[in-house]
Amino acid sequence: MKVSYQWLSQYVDVSGYTAGELAEKLTRSGVEVDVVENRNQGVSGVVVGYVKSREKHPDADKLSVCKVDVGQAEELQIVCGAKNVDAGQKVPVAVIGAKLPGDFAIKRAKLRGVESQGMICSAKELGLNDKLLPKEIQEGILVLPPDTEIGASILDVLGINDEVMELDLTPNRSDCLSMLGAAYEIGAILGREVKLPEEAQQVRDQESGVTAADRISVDVSATEACSHYAARLIEGVKLGPSPLWLQNRLMAAGIRPISNIVDITNYVMLEFGQPLHAFDADQLANGHIDVRFAQAGEKLETLDGVERTLEPHMLLITDGTKPVAIAGVMGGANSEVTESTTRILLESARFDGGTVRKTSRQLGLRSEASLRFEKEVNPEAVIPALNRAAALIAELAGGQVVSGIVEKVVQEKRSxxxxxxxxxxxxxxxxxxxxxxxxxxxxxxxxxxxxxxxxxxxxxxxxxxxxxxxxxxxxxxxxxxxGYDNIPTTLMHTETTPGKLTKEQLVRRTVRSLMTASGLHEAITYSFTHPDHMAAYPGAYSGAKPVALAMPMSEERSVLRTSLVPHLLDVATYNRNRNMDDVAVFEIGRVFVTDEAPITKLPQEKLLLSALLTGKRSELHWTGKPGAVDFYDLKGVFENVVSYLGIEGVTYTAAQPEGYHPGRTARIEVEVGGERKVIGTIGQLHPALQQAKDLADTYVLEVELDLLDELTGERFAYRQLPRFPAMTRDMALVVDRSAAVGELLEKARETAGELLESIQVFDIYTGDRVGADKKSVAISLVYRTLERTLTDEEVSELHGRVVAVLEETFGAELRK
Missing domain, CATH: 3.30.56.10 (Phenylalanyl-tRNA Synthetase; Chain B, domain 1)
Incomplete structure (x- = not known):
């Protein structure tokens, strides 16, 4: 919104303050002023002159020699090259000593041998925005109205001695999209009274005595989109140019003057913030107005000469038979005010902002009127603005205002x-x-x-x-x-709590860090997938039904995932297709589980940790051959995680879930409250699935991270480094091939108690030396206490008990 300092002074006393000072106060009070523009770009010494005569230059076909009266004792002789200069015109004249924008000084000169004592100016030469003027004026000198006083300063005549403040308004301050709104703001800041125009009295003084309701009628069919519609009838109008003061006001606001009728509606819109529209009343069938929604495919040629195809959500002004305007956006060419117009129906209304916004955006028509309707105009300005415009039309266009307002009020605005x-x-x-x-x-x-x-x-x-x-x-x-500057600065008086991560956040970050440290890259994939992906690899929730999206992006992303592994397989395939066969990735994400189809309630969200290894564990190097990843590589990564989190009692039991290799897959279990609880699955993909994906041996892990959260203590336990030496004992036990090594280790750990620091299998042998149905398991046990140095006797005694328990429990024999 551009606010003219001179125009503003009509409504509120701004004496004692410059435009720059007002802009500073406005900005400090919350209404930001982007820039203060001085309309005078360096003009001085330019006055109004009267061209008494114009003759052709004797030595130049395109030049004219003019005699100009500028109110001085002698007439001036001025050589002018403008095509539109002529005798009888009033024009701006830069006399000797005057200055124009760009520090251009006017001096005596001879043009083709003829003396020139000044310069007749165009709007552009005066520093005005000539694009706001009619095209014929843009191309020549500026012709002033006939009643302009000779010798008057052009700064006063054209309102150039003015400054314009450009407000950068936030969406909630639509009240400042008007001069009166800005005046209320300035008045509040300065503590001065706002003077309103007396539009109602002016209308009453000029009413003709005929009732408008006898000649025009108003109806609102689209009551949800138009809460108030009011109209006045003005007869005997004559279209013509607006007075210069009115044109100056519009140009200062960045609006091009067109004609007295159109200019008045724009002037009042800027003054009150209430958009208006003038219809040629003789082009309306029976003088009727009906506000309704458009019909599908209905067309209207707007004032810009473009035929618009309308849609049912667009609000129209019609005469009962045809549309004559797009409500709040632009009028129609079929009801445009022209030179032959003598009767005007003047509209003032309150349209729904959302409806206008949608229509304006879809049609690509954004106007000063639509801008104000979008932000909801002042409901109490509808009638005052209508009366103000009617009074100005009667004054400046010679019309007679027909008595009475014809209106339709659908909904009163509550105070x-x-x-x-x-x-x-x-x-x-x-x-x-x-x-x-x-x-x-x-x-x-x-x-x-x-x-x-x-x-x-x-x-x-x-x-x-x-x-x-x-x-x-x-x-x-x-x-x-x-005043924000007057509000004291005070310190907060309250208890503060240091911020920290929740247990779940800490576990998640720790797991992410450990997986990355183990050489895996984190992947982030879509939560949406293809239904066939879930069918090929159901994952941990084999009985889950895929939840279909109501509006999917594509068929590839049409259901919510129930497992993270299918997308990790896509990552592996993507890399393999680019000759990157060695892939180690993991993802922490949510899956969505339900047993309903179709669903009637929200699915459960499960937070999972998934990982995938395929290819080689190391690159080709002269020190050794690179080996392919196997089950134990992925198992070691996961064991590192549970060990760091302090989760004990994790075991791995052979399993054959769908989508996995039947002999190289284990169910991950942990003891909780005396019961074994399944927390995930680890193993090799089924060979058929590997072949379908064109992958080498691929190992995947899928664990419920929420369960890891529950099993992790509130704080991670850290142990000090040992000060006393450890003692190591190795043993090789021959047991049945069916014996679970994990159970052997667990029994040994239970028997040894606190003195056992660690236990590890370092070899497993099967062959003729131990029998067809036997295997040899070599185990290394490390004994240590943090309190003292253990003696050889007590370690030997404790180790012997461990061997005895294993022999008794599993029928094991020490291999010699």
Whole structure:
């Protein structure tokens, strides 16, 4: 919104302040001013002149020699090259000594041998935005109205001695999209009264005595999109140019003057913030107006000469038979005001902002009117703006205003009343304001304030301030007008709690860090997948039904995943297709599980940790041959995780879940409350699935991370480094091939107790030397205590008990 300093001074006394100072105060109060532009770009010494005669230059076909009266004792002889200069015109004249933009000084000169005592100027030469002027004026000198005073300063005539503040408004401050809204803001800041135009009295003085309701009618069919529609009828109008003062006001606001009728509607829109539209009343069937939604495929040629195809959600102004305007956006060419127009139906209405916004965006038509309707205009400005425009049309276009307003009110705007206590204001702002001071600030904004008690007031919010709906909005008004700089800075008085990660967040970060440290790369894949992926690899939740999306991006992303592994397989395939066969990746993500099809309630969300290894564990090197990854590589990665988290009692039991290799897969279990609980699966993919994906031997892990959270203690336990030496004992036990090595280790650990620091299998042998149904398991046991050095006797005694228990429990024999 561009606010002219001179125009603003008509509504509020701004004496004693420059435009720059007002801009500073506005910005400090919360209404940002982007820039203050001086309309005078360096013009001085330019006056109004009267061209008394024009003759052809004797030595130049394109030059004219003019005699010009500028109000001085002698006429000036000026050589001019403009095509449109002619005798009888009033024009801007830069006399000798004048300056034009660019520090261009006017001096005496001879053009083709003829003396020139000045320069007749165009709008562009005066530093004006000539694009806001008619094309014929852009290409030649600026011709002034015939009643312009000779010798008057062009700065006053064209309003160039003005400054314009450009407001950068936030969406909630639509009240400042008008000169009156800006005046209310400046008046509140300066503590000065706002003077409103007396539009109603001016209309009554010029009414013709005929009733408008006898000649025009209004109906609103689309009641949900138009809450108020009002119209006035003006007869006997004559289209012509606007007076210069009105053109100056519009150009200062960045709007091009067109004609007196159109300019008046734009002027009042800028003044009140209420868009208006003028129809040629004779082009409306029976003078009727009906506001309705468009019909599918309905067309209308708008004022810009483009035929628009309309849709049913678009709001139209019609005459009952045909559309004549797109409500709040642009009028139709079939009801345009032209030179032959004598009767005008003047519209002022309140349309739904959302409807106008959607229509404007879809048609690519964004106007000053649509901008204001989108942000919801002041409902109480509909009638005042209508009367103001009617009065100006009667004054400047010679029309007679027909008595009465024809209107349709669908819904009255409810006024906002809020009870405000001074204690709440001070509580929010940290101030010590009194109830009188709070009321005084709100009264400066022209709010009506009624006392309710010693510490509270009832505030009636004017309809122009649609952004104020809650008590906190009022407190914000008090804060910005009291002055943010005046609000004291106070320290917080409260208990503070240091921020920290939750246990779940800590476990998740730790797992991510451990997996990365083990050489795996983290992958992040879509939560959506193809139904066939889930069928080929059901994962941990084989009975889960895929949850279909209502509006999928594509068939490839049409259901919610129930496992992370299918997408990790896609990652492996993607890399293999690019000659990167060695892949080690993991992902932490959620899957969605339900047994319903179709679903009637939200699926369960499970947080999983999945990992995939395929290819070689190391690169080709002269020190050794690279080996392919196997089951134990992935098992070691996971064991590192559970060991760091302090989870004990994890065992691996042979299993044959769908999608896995039947002999190289294990179920991961842990003892919880005396019961074995399955927390995940680890193993090789089924050969058929590997072949379908064109992958080498591939090993995957899938574990419920939520269960790891539950099994992890509140704090990770760290042990000090041992100060005393350890003693190692090795043994090779011959047991049945069916004996589980994990059970052997668990029994040994249980028997040895706290003195056993670690236990590890370092060899397994099967062959003729131990029998066809036997195997030899070589185990290394490390004994140590943090309190003292163990003696050889007690270690030997303890180790003997371990061997005896294993022999008794598993029928083991020491291999010699």
């Amino acid at each position: 906002v009343q809020l009870e405000l206590t001074v204690d709440r204001v001070n509580g929010y702002l940290g101030t010590s304001l009194t109830v009188e001071e709070v009321a005084g600030v709100l009264k400066r904004l022209s709010f009506t304030v009624e006392p309710l008690g010693e510490r509270s007031v009832l505030v009636h919010v004017p309809s122009r301030r649609g952004d104020i709906t809650r008590v906190v909005d009022l407190i914000e008004e008090v804060a910005r007008l009291y």
